[in-house]
Amino acid sequence: MNAEREKDRISSRTRDWFAVEAQRDMEASLSFMTPDVIIHTEGAQAIIGLDAARALYEEFFKIPFIDLEFLPREIEIAESGELAYDTGPFNFVFKGDDGPMKTPAKSLLIWRRMDGEWKSVALAFTGSTPTED
Secondary structure (H helix, E strand, C coil): CCHHHHHHHHHHHHHHHHHHHHCCCHHHHHCCEEEEEEEEECCCCCEECHHHHHHHHHHHCCCCEEEEEECCCEEEECCCCCEEEEEEEEEEEEEECCEEEEEEEEEEEEEEEECCEEEEEEEEEEECCCCCC
16 A cells, blocks of 8 residues: 555545535535445434435535635554544635625544445544644
């Protein structure tokens, strides 16, 4: 396994996922997850499985953001090459009276390699304060 190449693949997957979420593409967004995905969000119980993820995304896509700004992330791959994590900040971008307004957030994605493709088996996301790294 070439760890740097796999980190690049995961980074690309994360960028692509952010892009389809910003477009509010339900099926494309769900395609990044395993059928048994576990999602943790701020102030809610665990969301388990694609049907529950779909319900979450239906609400998520109602948020009036205009973009999701991808920021530098840390990616680590297990020695086995089958699991990895991807963590870091991102910004929700909203239309403001004086131009775009950014609201900071952070996420943790746990990836599992399945049939040669990285899929998210678990993810967590929450808001951040502007002073957090």
